[in-house]
Amino acid sequence: MLNNWKTLLDDRNRFFWVLQAAGWSGYALVHYIGSLMHEMRDIYALILLLGAYAGFLLTVPLRYLYRRIWDASPWLLIIVVLAASYVSAALWAVVDNATYWEIYKFGFSPDSNWFYFKNTIAKFYIMLSWSGLYFGIKYYQMLQDEKEKALMATSMAHQAQLKMLRYQLNPHFLFNTLNAISTLILVKENELANRMMSKLSLFLRFSLDNEPIKKIPLERELDALRLYLDIEKVRFDERLQVNFEIDEDVQKALVPSLFLQPLIENSIKYAIAKLEEGGEITIRAQRFSEDLLITVADNGPGCTKPLETLTKAGGVGLANTRERLQALYGKNYSFTLTANKPRGFRIEIRIPLEQVEQA
Incomplete structure (x- = not known):
């Protein structure tokens, strides 16, 4: 009707x-x-x-x-x-x-x-x-x-902004990965280099296949994150430890594609890479009332700068993620930075809990 x-x-x-x-x-x-x-x-x-x-x-x-x-x-x-x-x-x-x-x-x-x-x-x-x-x-x-x-003009500008933010892949990640592959080939670790190249190919394909204006299930986001971490583990070996604590009832929750990768990259760069013995990153996802609460915490040296100034530094890390969340959810989200206990850095993200519709 x-x-x-x-x-x-x-x-x-x-x-x-x-x-x-x-x-x-x-x-x-x-x-x-x-x-x-x-x-x-x-x-x-x-x-x-x-x-x-x-x-x-x-x-x-x-x-x-x-x-x-x-x-x-x-x-x-x-x-x-x-x-x-x-x-x-x-x-x-x-x-x-x-x-x-x-x-x-x-x-x-x-x-x-x-x-x-x-x-x-x-x-x-x-x-x-x-x-x-x-x-x-x-x-x-x-x-x-x-x-x-x-409204159409606003929507097109909104989509263009999301695409711009989403496709700002950190060139350092690509440079470091390709440099690591090159090093593996020089030392005759061809099998490991080939495996790393395959992971990189899958990760980049995932990033290109998923539109930035669309949301994907959390389990798919975590699969892409594991691809990224597999690549980084080749560089850091045993120095990089990652723990996933994902509640079963949020596996199908919809999230922006590849919004966790810049946060993990930030933890690796400022926490794991600065510790000789390496470090640990914990990723939690749970239901919080009618919202999805995601936490990324590390046990690195923390940050000496005021926490409220970190997201204003620009780049593709914290500022990029916050801008994407704001573009997608308006005021209906939270993005907080706190000190982790006993040491390290913690990022907490709260977004509306949207589940995948069952066919």
Whole structure:
């Protein structure tokens, strides 16, 4: 039903004819109900129908006239509308009087010469009302069109922003990975180099196949994250330890694609890489009321800078992730940075819990 109504509204020509027929049918019905109070003859219903039909036909040319002068100056529009409404009303009054004469056949004669003028003025107000409704509906449709265009432009700008943020792959990651593969080939570790290249290929394919404006299940996001971590583990070996603590009921929760990778990359760069003995990263995901709470914590040396200044530094790490979340969720998210206990750095992200729809 809603789709049929939307289709009708989108087809402006059909919408006009539906309103035209409904409006003049309503006019005839209202006048007929009013005539029942005055014990009018049954034939009066036919007169009302013919009068409404005449109004229906006489207002059709007004539509095409108003289309032609739509872009004219306001004063010219007012003059044309008043003149066209009065001429149409006068013609309608003539047709109406002729209908009375032909149907009643009793030599219809007005009480005074003012009868025709008063009848014309009454119909002039009706024609003027029709013209006002026509312009009102047309202006409303134009405003709706402009609103849709503005929304579309905003949506396109929003998508462009998301794509820009999403495709800002850290060149250091690619450089370090390719450099590690090159080193493995030089030391004849061809099998390990080939495995690392395969992981890199799968990770990059995943990043290109998933649109930044769409969300993916958390389990797929974690699969991509494991690909990234497998590549990094070749570089850090036993120095990099990663723990996943993912609740079963949030495995299907929808999240932005590859939004965790910059956070893990940040932990590796500022925590694991700075410790000779290496370090540990813990990734937790759990339900928090009606939200999804994700925590990324490390046991690195922490940060000496004020935590509130970290996300303003730019780049593709914390600032990038926060901007993507803001673009996707507006104000309905939180992104907090705290010190981890007993040491290290903790990032907590809260977003609305949206589950994958079951087929």
